[in-house]
Amino acid sequence: MSTIIVDTPVTAGLGKLFSKHGLSLKTVVLFDEHTHDLFGDLLLDTLRKEGFQYRVLVIPAREASKSFSVAYRLYGSMIEEDVDRTWNLLACGGGVVGDLGGFMAASYFRGIPIIQLPTTLLAMTDSAIGGKVAINHPLGKNLIGFFHMPELVLIDPAFLRTLPEREIFAGMAEVVKYGFISDEGFLFFLERHFDDIVALREPWLSEAIRKSAGIKADVVKKDFRETTGLRATLNFGHTFAHGLEKLADYRFLRHGEAVTIGMVCALFLSRNLGFLDENSLQKGLAILGKFRFPRGIVKRRFLDTGDTALLESMLVDKKKFDRKLRFVLLKNLGEAFLFTKDVDDATVLESIANGKEFFRKLKGN
Ligand SMILES: NC(=O)c1ccc[n+]([C@@H]2O[C@H](COP(=O)([O-])OP(=O)(O)OC[C@H]3O[C@@H](n4cnc5c(N)ncnc54)[C@H](O)[C@@H]3O)[C@@H](O)[C@H]2O)c1
Ligand SMILES: [Zn+2]
Structure with a gap:
């Protein structure tokens, strides 16, 4: 290691x-x-x-x-x-x-x-x-x-x-992801100190980095070659994100921006499939609502995209390798798992629609 x-x-x-x-x-x-x-x-x-x-x-x-x-x-x-x-x-x-x-x-x-x-x-x-x-x-x-x-x-x-603010938020998406998948206490720490961290204030910045790096290293140590499903939980929000990035030609959306949007949809999906309770969903959304995007990005790269077009984009690579869509879901804040059953299209589409509704209501983007 x-x-x-x-x-x-x-x-x-x-x-x-x-x-x-x-x-x-x-x-x-x-x-x-x-x-x-x-x-x-x-x-x-x-x-x-x-x-x-x-x-x-x-x-x-x-x-x-x-x-x-x-x-x-x-x-x-x-x-x-x-x-x-x-x-x-x-x-x-x-x-x-x-x-x-x-x-x-x-x-x-x-x-x-x-x-x-x-x-x-x-x-x-x-x-x-x-x-x-x-x-x-x-x-x-x-x-x-x-x-x-x-x-x-x-x-x-x-x-x-010297890093532009956009890149800070993009990185912050992965930081928050670690809270969602493995540590509720860390997630609440991030919510409390969100503004401090994105303003690069110490000691919160170093604390957030140290903790995130530690969680990633720990997950990798336990499942280096991604065989048990644990390392796969690092892909929370990423099934949606990859579809969005692909639609944006890997150019107009930062990976972390796609992951932020993807985590919103994944939270809804976890709720819609009956794994996550409403209260946890709302707490999770409150944190994701703190992210800022360059003006118009969410509208152009998510809200204006057809739900079906996004689903199709998520499926493209999978079809080639004859694989189904796989989602990482939350049972609780801080507890993720790889859902190995198929999720029907209607439930995925509903979660995308829920995600859009969330961003439409959010001010400032
Ligand atoms: N290996 C993995 O496990 C893994 C995980 C996630 C992402 N990735 C890969 O990481 C890449 C994205 O990385 P990224 O988001 O760091 O992007 P990046 O490397 O393109 O950096 C973003 C921009 O910031 C600039 N920059 C870097 N440090 C700076 C600083 N301190 N001050 C000012 N500008 C600075 C870079 O020159 C670049 O223009 C993708 O290719 C993705 O596939 C790999
Ligand atoms: Zn990522």
């Missing part, structure tokens, strides 16, 4: 830390253009001072960088720069850098260690933890990849100060 450290500055004493974990002081640092501009000087300066030998790779800051052609080009640079299996790779960025970096590390010279230095809230609480690394294929997202556990996950909440 990985060692996860949450601290500011998390890179203090990096040389010693690497040595302690059996990592060489030879590292390939992967950035995207933004994280290179924002954190490059500081990080490379630290590496110099700590006695590292390093190489730098920079990719365009976009989802399309998670591609085989980008990986192929980067392998070339690494070979040309004499990077062999005694090196490791340090991924400094959001989920795109972390996933591509992990993919490169898992495959280069049959695998070198990966160290994650996440810089978005989503990466700090979700994508950098758990070892799922992948690139996209033109026929689908995250289809080509590995399970490659990071040796270290180094989280510095101070990195979030």
Whole structure:
């Protein structure tokens, strides 16, 4: 299992830390253009001072960088720069850098260690933890990849100060998800301190990150290869979300925004199927009502979409692989399970309609 450290500055004493974990002081640092501009000087300066030998790779800051052609080009640079299996790779960025970096590390010279230095809230609480690394294929997202556990996950909440608000809310969706699936107390902590956390106020921000990272790591430890249904609960809200993201061409809606909307629908579905009581539903909705979206996004990307069109979109990939839609439901706040029975279309459509009704009544979006 990985060692996860949450601290500011998390890179203090990096040389010693690497040595302690059996990592060489030879590292390939992967950035995207933004994280290179924002954190490059500081990080490379630290590496110099700590006695590292390093190489730098920079990719365009976009989802399309998670591609085989980008990986192929980067392998070339690494070979040309004499990077062999005694090196490791340090991924400094959001989920795109972390996933591509992990993919490169898992495959280069049959695998070198990966160290994650996440810089978005989503990466700090979700994508950098758990070892799922992948690139996209033109026929689908995250289809080509590995399970490659990071040796270290180094989280510095101070990195979030430059992150746009939209990205903070997107990451916050996954944070709230952890409360829903496994810890009611945490969920109420998040409700109480929602504004503090999205304003990046300490100690609430670090507390929320530490707790989320801990829950994710724990779930992954118990069900690494997603065989028991436990790891699948991390997909609460995601069946709806994937349909929405697909309809938005993976461009006009952030993953976390789709997950927020998806969790609203999943709460209604849990109620409609008789698993969640009305009181818990309302408490859950109150928390999700705190999320803010860029103007017009919910209307264009959810309310104006036909319920059936969304259901069809949710089904597209599943049909190809001959699988049914599967939903993660709540029994209680803080208690999720993977529902393995089929849910009839009418109940799914009703839950989408309930979700729309909720957002229509909500002010400010
Ligand atoms: N491996 C997993 O388990 C897992 C889980 C969830 C998501 N993902 C993947 O993660 C990706 C999304 O990650 P993301 O939401 O972090 O997006 P991202 O990596 O695209 O980052 C979002 C934007 O923020 C910028 N940025 C990053 N850190 C910044 C900072 N501190 N200040 C200012 N700007 C900053 C980036 O350059 C980028 O423009 C998707 O590809 C998704 O498939 C993977
Ligand atoms: Zn997610």
